[in-house]
Amino acid sequence: xFPTSELSIxxxxxxxxxxxxxxxxxxxELASRIQFGWTITIHIIFAxxxxxxxxxxxxxTVQEVRTGEERYAxxxxxxxxxxxVGFVMGTVTGIPMxxxxxxxxxxxxxxxxxxxxxxxxxxxxxxxxxxxxxLGVLLFGRERVSGKMYALSSVFVALGAxxxxxxxxxxxxxxxxxxxxxxxxxxxxxxxxxxxxMAAFFNPRFPWMYVHMQNAAIISVTLVIAGIxxxxxxxxxxxxxxxxxxxxxxxxxLVTSAFQAIHGDMYGRHVAETQPHKFAAMEAHYETGxxxxxxxAIPTDxxxxxxxxxxxxxxxxxxxxxxxxxxGGDPTAxxxxxxxxxxxxxxxxxxxxxxxxxxxxxxxxxxxxxWGTYRLWRGDLYEDERYLQALMLSSPLGFVALITGWYVAExxxxxxIIQDVLTTADGVSPPLSSAEAxxxxxxFVVGYVLLFGxxxxxxxxxxxxxxxxxxxxxxxxxxxxxxxxxxxx
Amino acid sequence: MTELLxxxxxxxxxxxxxxxxxxxxxxxxxxxxxxxxxGLGILFAEADETxxxxxxxxxxxxxxxxxxxxxxxxxxLFAGFPAVYANIxxxxxxxxxxxxxxxxxxxxGVKLRExxxxxxxxxxxxxxxxxGSTAAPLLLGAFVASxxxxxxxxxxGGPIVVGLTVVAxxxxxxxxxxxxxxxxxxxxxxxxxxxxxxAIYVALFALTxxxxxGRYPELQSRLWSxxxxxxVAATLVFAxxxxxxxxxxxxxxxFLSAAGLAATFVFFVALLLYPAVDPAAGLSISDAIVSPLSxxxxxxFAAVFxxxxxxxxxxxYSLFGGSATPEHSYH
Numbered sequence: 001x002f003p004t005s006e007l008s009i010x011x012x013x014x015x016x017x018x019x020x021x022x023x024x025x026x027x028x029e030l031a032s033r034i035q036f037g038w039t040i041t042i043h044i045i046f047a048x049x050x051x052x053x054x055x056x057x058x059x060x061t062v063q064e065v066r067t068g069e070e071r072y073a074x075x076x077x078x079x080x081x082x083x084x085v086g087f088v089m090g091t092v093t094g095i096p097m098x099x100x101x102x103x104x105x106x107x108x109x110x111x112x113x114x115x116x117x118x119x120x121x122x123x124x125x126x127x128x129x130x131x132x133x134x135l136g137v138l139l140f141g142r143e144r145v146s147g148k149m150y151a152l153s154s155v156f157v158a159l160g161a162x163x164x165x166x167x168x169x170x171x172x173x174x175x176x177x178x179x180x181x182x183x184x185x186x187x188x189x190x191x192x193x194x195x196x197x198m199a200a201f202f203n204p205r206f207p208w209m210y211v212h213m214q215n216a217a218i219i220s221v222t223l224v225i226a227g228i229x230x231x232x233x234x235x236x237x238x239x240x241x242x243x244x245x246x247x248x249x250x251x252x253x254l255v256t257s258a259f260q261a262i263h264g265d266m267y268g269r270h271v272a273e274t275q276p277h278k279f280a281a282m283e284a285h286y287e288t289g290x291x292x293x294x295x296x297a298i299p300t301d302x303x304x305x306x307x308x309x310x311x312x313x314x315x316x317x318x319x320x321x322x323x324x325x326x327x328g329g330d331p332t333a334x335x336x337x338x339x340x341x342x343x344x345x346x347x348x349x350x351x352x353x354x355x356x357x358x359x360x361x362x363x364x365x366x367x368x369x370x371w372g373t374y375r376l377w378r379g380d381l382y383e384d385e386r387y388l389q390a391l392m393l394s395s396p397l398g399f400v401a402l403i404t405g406w407y408v409a410e411x412x413x414x415x416x417i418i419q420d421v422l423t424t425a426d427g428v429s430p431p432l433s434s435a436e437a438x439x440x441x442x443x444f445v446v447g448y449v450l451l452f453g454x455x456x457x458x459x460x461x462x463x464x465x466x467x468x469x470x471x472x473x474x475x476x477x478x479x480x481x482x483x484x485x486x487x488x489x
Numbered sequence: 490m491t492e493l494l495x496x497x498x499x500x501x502x503x504x505x506x507x508x509x510x511x512x513x514x515x516x517x518x519x520x521x522x523x524x525x526x527x528g529l530g531i532l533f534a535e536a537d538e539t540x541x542x543x544x545x546x547x548x549x550x551x552x553x554x555x556x557x558x559x560x561x562x563x564x565x566l567f568a569g570f571p572a573v574y575a576n577i578x579x580x581x582x583x584x585x586x587x588x589x590x591x592x593x594x595x596x597x598g599v600k601l602r603e604x605x606x607x608x609x610x611x612x613x614x615x616x617x618x619x620x621g622s623t624a625a626p627l628l629l630g631a632f633v634a635s636x637x638x639x640x641x642x643x644x645x646g647g648p649i650v651v652g653l654t655v656v657a658x659x660x661x662x663x664x665x666x667x668x669x670x671x672x673x674x675x676x677x678x679x680x681x682x683x684x685x686x687x688a689i690y691v692a693l694f695a696l697t698x699x700x701x702x703g704r705y706p707e708l709q710s711r712l713w714s715x716x717x718x719x720x721v722a723a724t725l726v727f728a729x730x731x732x733x734x735x736x737x738x739x740x741x742x743x744f745l746s747a748a749g750l751a752a753t754f755v756f757f758v759a760l761l762l763y764p765a766v767d768p769a770a771g772l773s774i775s776d777a778i779v780s781p782l783s784x785x786x787x788x789x790f791a792a793v794f795x796x797x798x799x800x801x802x803x804x805x806y807s808l809f810g811g812s813a814t815p816e817h818s819y820h
Contacts, residue, residue, distance in 0.1 A: 088600045091553070092593040096586070098563060102578025103585050113571020114783040121564035121787060124557065125794040132557045133801040136550035137808065144808055194783040195496065429579035436582050443586070447593075454597070458604045 024438075029428045031437035032104035035444055037410070039097055042448045044406055045399050046090030050131075051165050051214060052221025053083050054158035061138075061154040065147040071241040078466055079225075083157075084139055085458050087131070089451065096444075104437065107189075108417050108427030114194045115181055116171045119201065123167035131160025162214070169213060173205035175418050176409070177274050183421065192421065204274060208267045209409070215263065216405060219256050219365060220398030225249045226372075227395025228463060230388040232470060237382055239470050250376055254369025261362055265325070271412075272326035272335070275419060278412035280338045281351040283322050284308045291335040293321035297356060308352045343423075346414040354404035354411070361401040368394060496782035504788055505778040508569040509766060510759075511791065515565050516633070517755035519558035520655075521662065521748055523625075526552045528663015528686075530595055530622020531656070532679055533615070540675045541615070542815035545599065547670035550809045552599070554802070556592070568787045570777040573767040577636050580769065584635075588628045595621030623656065630655030637761050638705060639768030650700050654693040658750060660686035665731065665747040668740040670813045680735045683743070690750065691728050694721075701761075708761060716760055723753045 026034070057079055064072035098120065101109045109116075134156035142150060180200030181192040194200060226249035232242035272279040285291045286309065296316040299305045304312035320331035327333035338345040368390060375381040382388075413419060417427040501507065529544055536544060567574040578585055598618030602611045634640070634651035664683025668676055698721070702712050711717065731746035764773050778784060 085600065085604075087553070088596055091556070092596050095560060095592070096589045098560060099578060099585055099589065101567070102574045103582050104579075106575035106579035109567070109575035110572045113567060113574065114779045117564065117568035117571050117574070117779070118783055118787045118790070121561075121568040122790055122794075124560045124564045125790060125798065128560060129554070129557050129794075129798050129801060132554040133805050136554055136805055140550040141808060193780050194786075197782070197786055429575070429582075431579055432582060440582070440586050443590075447590075451597070454601065458601065461604060 025434035026438045026441070028104075028432040028434055028437045029425050031434065031441045032100075032428055032432070033424060035104065035437070035441040036097070036100055037407075038441070038448065039093060039100070039444055040406070040410075041403055042452055043090065043093040043097060044403060045452075046086045046093060047165070047168075048217035048220050048399065048402055049086040049224075050083070050090055050161040052217035052219075053079060053086070054154075054161045055218070056221065056225065057083060057138075058151075058154045058158050062151045065151045071244055074241045075245055078462065080138060081462055082459065084135065085455065085462075087135060089455050091132075092451070093448065104429055104432060105417070105427050106429035106431075108422060108424075111190050111422055111427070112175075112192050112418060115174060115178070115192050115200060118194075118197075119167045119170045119174075123164055127160050127163035127167060129160075131157055131164065134160060165214060165217075166210065169210050170201050170206060172409075173209045174200055174203050175416075176209075176413055177203045177205040178418055178421055179203040190422070192418070204270070208270050212260070212263060212267055212405075215256055215260050216398070216402045219253065219260060220402050222249050222253045222256065223365070223368075223391075223398035224395050226253060226368075226391045227393075230391035231463070232467065233382050234385070234388045234392070235467060236470055241470070243382060246381070247376060250369060250372030250381065253365060254373045257362060257365035257369050261366060264359070264362065269325055269328055275413060276336050277338065277341050277343075277345065278351070278408075279326060280336060280341075281346050281348045281412050282355045282408060283335075284310070284338075284348055284352045285322065285335055286337045286339050288334055288337040288340045290320050290332055291322035291326070292317040292319045293325065294356075297352075305353070306349050308349055344415050346412050351408055351412045354407040358401045358404040358408060361397050361404075364394070365398070365401070496780070499781050500785045500788060504784055505569075505774050508565075508778065508784060508788065509763070509774050512562065512566050512569060512766075513755055513759045515558060515562035516758070517752055519555075519562050520658075520755060521751045522555035522558055523552075524655075524659045524751055525662040525666040525747075526555055527595075527622045527626045527656075527659040528661065529667060530618055530663070531660055532663050532667065532682060533622070534619045535678075536675070539815045540671075543671055543675060543813050544667065546815065547667060547813035549599075551805065552596075554805060556596070559592075565791070569779060569784060570766050570772075570774075571779060573770075573772060573777050576767050576770045576772070581632055581635060584628060584632055588625060588632060591621045591624035591628060593621070594618070595625065622659075626655045626659040627652040633758060637758055637768070638701075638708075647697075647700050647704055650693065650697050654690065654697055654754075657686050657690035657693055658754060661690055661731070661750060662744075662747045665740070665744040668735065669744055670811075672812060680743075683735065683747075684732055687728050687731055687750075691724060694724055694754075711761065717757075720753050720757050720760070724750060727753065 025031070057076065060072045060075040060079065063069065064076050101116075134153045137145060137150070137153040138157055141153065145153070178192070178200075180194065180196035180198070180203070182195050183190050184193050185191070225245055229242045229246035229249055232239055233246050236242075268279070268282075271282075280286075283291055283294060292310075294310070294313070294315045294317045297308065298314045299308070300312055300314050310317075323333040323335055324331040326335050338348065371387060372381060372391070375384050375387060415423045415425065417424040499505065526548055529548055533541060533544055563574070594617040598614040598616075598621060602614035602618070605611070630652035631648040633655075634648035635645070638645075638647050640648060661683055664679040664686060667679040668683065671679065698712060698717075701708050727746045727749035731743045731750070734740070734742035734746055762768070764775075766772055766774055766777050779787075
């Protein structure tokens, strides 16, 4: 006979393994945070793949329909397959996140439900639905709809992906700079009541986050396209298809990564104004006073990795530059140090190193873009072996920058789940046990590692298939896209 | 606009009840659409390779869009009743992740089986697809029952019976969908399976009512009432209609009857729940509903976008209507 109370894993665990095992479990808060963070680390790769690849798909699909050229059909067929696998992975990893608001962060969901429930439902209704339906047409409808309709379905897929990100970032940015609400106590529970929807949706952080994130997604995907194109060109110099893709990617990379650096600098100032403790953590700035900017930081001992303080680091710094940036021009401005906030600091090491990795990679991408554009201008882009290899090796790095940037934004806002309103510790589900939370965390770690492995494997197979096709010189599309279902009988 | 977005009164006085209706509607559409996907996945188990390709061709362009209704259901519930969303999900922690695992397995199974041509690989992902398609309706049924009954454990008698009922209903739906999309031996077999499943479904539905009547005294007055009698009658009528329709080769009619069974089931859920939305926490619609400004805004969005979503589905289903053949399976 099954017990009628909730099947409790902790009870089972202590019954069978004693208290020793129970002690090894993480607290519900820590396990939930790691679980959410880990899930988003994987999910964001697929989400960004959708966002970044969608405009490229629109471009090649529209060109294919407009010109009827074979190279665009090839590029469309290849990237649509990757997009489709990415979309399924993105759905599989994304749906649990929405449900985690309820399972792991029930107290947060109760407090913030009025503020974030609406935007999440807008995402499902106007974006996710559109993307899923239009993708059905894009994958199966090549022979069922007119060229114009087919091109339009790629536009709808892109619109869906971008609107999805829009509403998700409305929710996230609201948690960083909450506006348009008032807190009311109901039955001893704080409830954020919506008072001004426009102020809440278009809160101060939103435009910064949306532009930075969407551009980061484009850069990440551009690097993947550039890397794969470089691989094919390196294999077969004469491939017209992949020379087209390589040319476009290199120029787009230069423009978008240069823009990202300028935008990021301004974004940093906005963070200093609205979330000063995050800004301080980015520079590991503990004592209030003038702040230097540590351009390059190298840990001198192991401790400096987990506790990055200027004394423990070998740094190349620009004196007073952080003051200058935070204040928008005053090199002597005081920057509040982490020691002077009333609440706990975020995990400084994560924020400090993530920030450095993101910025460092950002400059590398500008360099790559400039190098390639120069070669293109000189006319020997396809002959520069070292450059093609650099592109191949750099293709996953956009995602590394994107993920570390996300860590700066999300870990940097701790201890707050909603800035100055609710701490993460108070947002966790009250009934959640350590054992349940640790158990599902473990399942997510194992499951998503396998999942990501499968994705890489499928990606590799698609690349091998394409490579085989074009090294033997078959440039035409020998496998027309299937239409899913044939006509009525 | 300022009146529409009033923060002191709901646009319509009955908006909270309507929103409850919308939650049930989203649940119902999800049960219907992903229900036939699940049923197809269960029937997939005994199909040969050619039949499997036909089945995948039948639902390939549709299932992703169908599955989004689960997200729609979740977010509609969250937007209207955040405390309920938080309560029921955190109360069924392990079960929710088990459901997500089942859904993930079938989504990956159907997509990844095509990515490599060797038997072992295909068989492995097929097994994931079948397992996920069987487990998902079972667990979802248990979850909904446990929510409606305010039962702390989904492993109690009531929820397990309801879970099995939803599995049977999925097979009815999947068989009816496949009967439209296929022909020949495959069609004959799924029609047979559909009939058996219909009989099992009716029996389980009766068993569910009996279990509820015996084990949940507080529901007895509601079970012994005119609306319940009407729903039982409707179930019997739809079941009979679906058998009659398949015998005379009217497969669209059979599918409509199966859809009628699904609708009746969701009405039954709503009847048992109303006016509560979270019986275990003692929350009624008026206790749990969000404040006027938030609900008005969300409702306006829903009023604009639900018809658009309806149009998407009409386009999608008419575009990919007609029968499926194995050559036109995935890629």
